[in-house]
Amino acid sequence: MTAAAPPLPGSLEKNRRLDRWLRFSADGVLQVFSGKVELGQGILTALAQIVAEELDLPLAKIRMIAANTAASPNEAVTSGSLSIQDSGAALRQACAQARAIYLAAAAARLGVAAEALRIDAGLITCPDGRRTSYWDLAEDPALEHLLEREAGALVAEKAAADYRVVGTAAARLDLPDKAFGVPRFIHDLELPGMLHGRMLRPPSASAKLLALEEAAVLALPGVVAVVRDGSLLGVIAERGAQAERAWSELARLALWNSTPGLPDASALANWLKSQAADTSVVAVKGTTEAANVARTLKAAYAKPYLAHASIAPSCALARCDGARLSVWSHSQGIYNLRRDLALSLALSEDDIVVRHVEGAGCYGHNGADDVAFDAAWLSRAVPGRPVRVQWSRADELSWAPFGPAMAVELEADLNAANELIGWRHTVWSNGHGTRPGRAASPALLGAWHLEQPFERPAAVNAPLAAGGGAERNAVPPYDFPAWRVVNHRVLAMPLRASALRALGAFTNVFACESFIDELAHATGADPVEYRLRRLPDPRARAVIERALLRSAWRDWAAGEGRGHGIGYARYKGSGAYCAVVAEVEAEQEIRVRRLVVAVDVGIAINPDGVANQIEGGAIQAASWTLKEAVRFDRERVTSDSWEHYPILRFTEIPEVEVDILRSGQPPVGAGEASLGPTAAAIANAVYDALGVRVRELPITAERILSALE
Amino acid sequence: MLVNLRVNGTRHQLDVDADARLLGVLRDTLGLKGSRFGCGANQCGACHVLIDGAAVASCDTPMWAVEGKSVTTVEGLGTPDSPHPLQRALIEEQAAQCGYCSSGVLISAAALLLRCPQPSAEEVRQALERNLCRCGSHNRIVRAVLSAAAERARSS
Numbered sequence: 001m002t003a004a005a006p007p008l009p010g011s012l013e014k015n016r017r018l019d020r021w022l023r024f025s026a027d028g029v030l031q032v033f034s035g036k037v038e039l040g041q042g043i044l045t046a047l048a049q050i051v052a053e054e055l056d057l058p059l060a061k062i063r064m065i066a067a068n069t070a071a072s073p074n075e076a077v078t079s080g081s082l083s084i085q086d087s088g089a090a091l092r093q094a095c096a097q098a099r100a101i102y103l104a105a106a107a108a109r110l111g112v113a114a115e116a117l118r119i120d121a122g123l124i125t126c127p128d129g130r131r132t133s134y135w136d137l138a139e140d141p142a143l144e145h146l147l148e149r150e151a152g153a154l155v156a157e158k159a160a161a162d163y164r165v166v167g168t169a170a171a172r173l174d175l176p177d178k179a180f181g182v183p184r185f186i187h188d189l190e191l192p193g194m195l196h197g198r199m200l201r202p203p204s205a206s207a208k209l210l211a212l213e214e215a216a217v218l219a220l221p222g223v224v225a226v227v228r229d230g231s232l233l234g235v236i237a238e239r240g241a242q243a244e245r246a247w248s249e250l251a252r253l254a255l256w257n258s259t260p261g262l263p264d265a266s267a268l269a270n271w272l273k274s275q276a277a278d279t280s281v282v283a284v285k286g287t288t289e290a291a292n293v294a295r296t297l298k299a300a301y302a303k304p305y306l307a308h309a310s311i312a313p314s315c316a317l318a319r320c321d322g323a324r325l326s327v328w329s330h331s332q333g334i335y336n337l338r339r340d341l342a343l344s345l346a347l348s349e350d351d352i353v354v355r356h357v358e359g360a361g362c363y364g365h366n367g368a369d370d371v372a373f374d375a376a377w378l379s380r381a382v383p384g385r386p387v388r389v390q391w392s393r394a395d396e397l398s399w400a401p402f403g404p405a406m407a408v409e410l411e412a413d414l415n416a417a418n419e420l421i422g423w424r425h426t427v428w429s430n431g432h433g434t435r436p437g438r439a440a441s442p443a444l445l446g447a448w449h450l451e452q453p454f455e456r457p458a459a460v461n462a463p464l465a466a467g468g469g470a471e472r473n474a475v476p477p478y479d480f481p482a483w484r485v486v487n488h489r490v491l492a493m494p495l496r497a498s499a500l501r502a503l504g505a506f507t508n509v510f511a512c513e514s515f516i517d518e519l520a521h522a523t524g525a526d527p528v529e530y531r532l533r534r535l536p537d538p539r540a541r542a543v544i545e546r547a548l549l550r551s552a553w554r555d556w557a558a559g560e561g562r563g564h565g566i567g568y569a570r571y572k573g574s575g576a577y578c579a580v581v582a583e584v585e586a587e588q589e590i591r592v593r594r595l596v597v598a599v600d601v602g603i604a605i606n607p608d609g610v611a612n613q614i615e616g617g618a619i620q621a622a623s624w625t626l627k628e629a630v631r632f633d634r635e636r637v638t639s640d641s642w643e644h645y646p647i648l649r650f651t652e653i654p655e656v657e658v659d660i661l662r663s664g665q666p667p668v669g670a671g672e673a674s675l676g677p678t679a680a681a682i683a684n685a686v687y688d689a690l691g692v693r694v695r696e697l698p699i700t701a702e703r704i705l706s707a708l709e
Numbered sequence: 710m711l712v713n714l715r716v717n718g719t720r721h722q723l724d725v726d727a728d729a730r731l732l733g734v735l736r737d738t739l740g741l742k743g744s745r746f747g748c749g750a751n752q753c754g755a756c757h758v759l760i761d762g763a764a765v766a767s768c769d770t771p772m773w774a775v776e777g778k779s780v781t782t783v784e785g786l787g788t789p790d791s792p793h794p795l796q797r798a799l800i801e802e803q804a805a806q807c808g809y810c811s812s813g814v815l816i817s818a819a820a821l822l823l824r825c826p827q828p829s830a831e832e833v834r835q836a837l838e839r840n841l842c843r844c845g846s847h848n849r850i851v852r853a854v855l856s857a858a859a860e861r862a863r864s865s
Contacts, residue, residue: 039807040806040807040808040809040844041806042806169803171800171803172803172805174808175799175800175803175805175808176789176800177808178805178808178809178811178812179792179796179799179800179805179808179811179815180743180783180784180787180788180789180792180796181741181742181743181744181782181783181784181812182743183742185742185745185809187742187745187746188736188742239737240733240737241726241729241730241733241737309843310807310809310843311745311747311753311755311807311809311810311841311842311843312745312746312747312755312809313746313747358807359807359809360807360809360810360843361806361807361809361843361844362807363843390746392749393747393748393749393750393752393753608803612803612806612846612849613806615845615848615849616806616844616845616846617845618845619845619847619848620843620844620845641748641750641752642748642750642752642753642841643752647841647843649838649841650833650834650835650837650838650840650842650847650850650851651831651834651835651838653834653845653847653848655848656848
């Protein structure tokens with residue numbers, strides 16, 4: 001019996017061809033194909049650093065190719081803060097193998113041992129000064145197929161101690177274009193013969209189109225087609241402004257029925273707890289002897305639906321050429337999108353190419369895939385001509401999936417000595433995933449409004465081993481002797497929900513870390529000491545200690561209406577460690593003055609990129625915590641503009657300090673680690689400032705008043 | 710109607726609908742894609758351009774209103790070979806994540822520096838109050854604007 005070969009790192013295991021990842025091209029650059037996509041998080045720069053390091057190339061020689069289903073490795077979805085683990089690890093090993101292959105070829109050509117060769121800036125040099133390069137070898141007709149092979153057995157990678165590019169704050173590759181207004185976003189893409197499409201969405205999710213007299217719309221200048229299938233309705237025109245005018249006229253003429261179907265927005269937690277649910281026990285540890293329980297403390301927390309609220313509305317282009325379909329999209333998962341496009345449009349996946357083009361910041365499953373369906377669906381009415389569709393701000397804020405509302409109840413059993421002997425964490429929420437490519441039915445908005453509608457897929461949660469969804473970070477990080485974690489996946493989904501940055505971790509960490517503070521106060525303990533005594537993991541303790549030190553926690557001068565608080569979590573229980581100290585002042589509203597964040601992401605591929613993601617996550621979390629909630633009446637979403645969905649503005653932004661702990665541990669993602677701890681730190685700081693515990697987000701003046709009552 | 714205006718220093722006479730929005734004309738007619746569509750309602754700042762030196766939302770500015778005016782877009786602030794101090798500082802401070810709000814932010818900041826060459830951090834925040842950023846790059850952006858102002862002071 002032979003032992004199975006160890007799996008190849010990251011996505012290399014499933015995408016084993018080396019030339020699927022790397023190509024030395026004739027123009028003197030290395031083309032790098034990652035299946036992960038730039039979402040504004042700077043991932044392509046970090047991946048380029050990994051490649052440059054392993055092959056000893058300057059960054060300027062590396063060209064990151066935007067992912068497309070025709071050429072890139074299939075790395076599924078760019079999500080879950082996993083790109084460094086999935087694509088980074090794959091590229092590191094692919095490059096190590098490529099390096100070994102080229103060294104062997106150079107050794108043969110130069111007649112020396114491979115060990116005698118040195119690589120610097122892509123040049124491969126002998127001790128006697130003779131040299132060749134990756135490109136010399138790649139252009140040799142006898143050698144040009146060097147990378148046309150599957151990855152072999154694991155090759156030793158460069159030791160971290162020898163890193164020169166990884167670990168440096170390399171500048172983002174995409175920022176110069178963005179500073180000078182160079183066309184780069186999908187919104188800027190113009191294709192020859194391009195037409196402009198505009199969708200008319202129903203007045204509510206359940207509404208049906210009863211009647212439409214479209215003649216007046218067709219008569220408008222520039223209108224090419226009005227396309228209708230059931231309650232799915234759109235218009236195509238020669239120019240953007242013409243499509244806009246036609247849309248207004250369509251909106252005036254279309255007659256819908258609409259029935260109330262939404263829950264009471266002011267009692268969401270009650271609604272969640274009253275619904276039919278798929279209940280699962282997420283984790284159990286030990287048992288609590290009832291006889292030892294002196295008292296049980298309980299608290300209930302809640303979070304509303306949140307909008308992604310990216311600054312750009314979703315946008316896509318599509319062109320139909322016979323049976324073939326080309327799509328340009330800012331989707332997080334181009335392969336998954338292709339699969340659901342095939343399903344919904346009755347095409348073969350092989351006949352569809354999806355190309356990624358950068359959009360504005362993406363924080364989860366937003367409208368990118370839906371608008372790609374819209375463009376593809378409309379393009380079938382105008383074969384051969386590309387159709388560009390850009391959603392309106394109102395559609396973006398009301399039709400893209402939301403981060404689901406959540407309710408969490410926590411209970412702690414204390415013995416007569418006030419020691420915690422049992423912990424229960426119960427979650428009520430829709431599943432946090434309705435991403436395309438995973439269900440029997442397409443997860444594409446338009447496909448649900450067709451005359452023969454596809455069924456809307458249920459929202460599900462990833463297995464806990466993969467980070468979970470609603471239950472993410474519901475298992476406490478503390479060494480309590482017993483716990484029981486239960487998740488009620490609410491089945492009814494009146495408001496469309498899916499993955500938003502950090503998934504359930506945002507609410508679970510907010511709840512868990514708030515409750516830890518409550519327990520400390522209830523038992524007369526210091527909240528920081530309470531945590532540190534129960535955290536065995538030295539990396540966890542280290543980020544907390546660093547946040548305390550950096551914020552001068554122990555020198556805090558209390559004052560009227562001022563407070564500070566702490567929150568901690570290890571993202572997914574397996575990712576980055578993060579501790580946040582928040583300092584707040586209570587004015588008309590709560591003002592967060594300062595956030596100090598300490599984080600351990602293992603080896604930071606690009607420390608400035610990590611700091612940017614961690615700070616951005618903390619600021620976004622502060623906005624969610626203080627301001628944000630999707631608003632709706634019994635029929636429709638009403639928070640469909642920035643006026644009705646306010647986010648934190650420049651004058652409200654706290655000072656943020658990010659401290660990255662030095663580490664030689666394997667690198668993990670940074671994009672989602674700071675959100676939960678920030679919410680908890682703010683809530684705990686509000687308690688410190690006012691003596692009021694707000695357990696329902698957002699923490700507004702109104703909520704503080706009602707918590708006082 | 711015929712509208713005469715200057716865009717980034719170049720004179721144009723455009724035959725457009727009087728009510729056509731400046732943003733659409735800049736992007737689609739003149740091919741200047743740097744100004745971004747965000748909301749179409751003057752609520753997010755992504756489409757800001759300078760009109761006679763003031764930061765204005767081009768998404769709801771009708772063409773009749775810019776007759777005889779001088780418009781500057783992010784492309785007109787500077788180029789890679791000759792960057793505006795704000796553009797240089799944005800790159801230097803890595804003051805963006807997705808960068809979609811960057812054009813409008815740069816324009817609002819440029820308007821500020823025109824009327825107030827040495828602003829305080831608080832004045833920078835006030836000047837950017839109409840610009841939304843969702844990625845959380847605000848503090849880096851403020852540092853970039855202050856550093857651009859300092860660079861100007863040194864070089865003048």
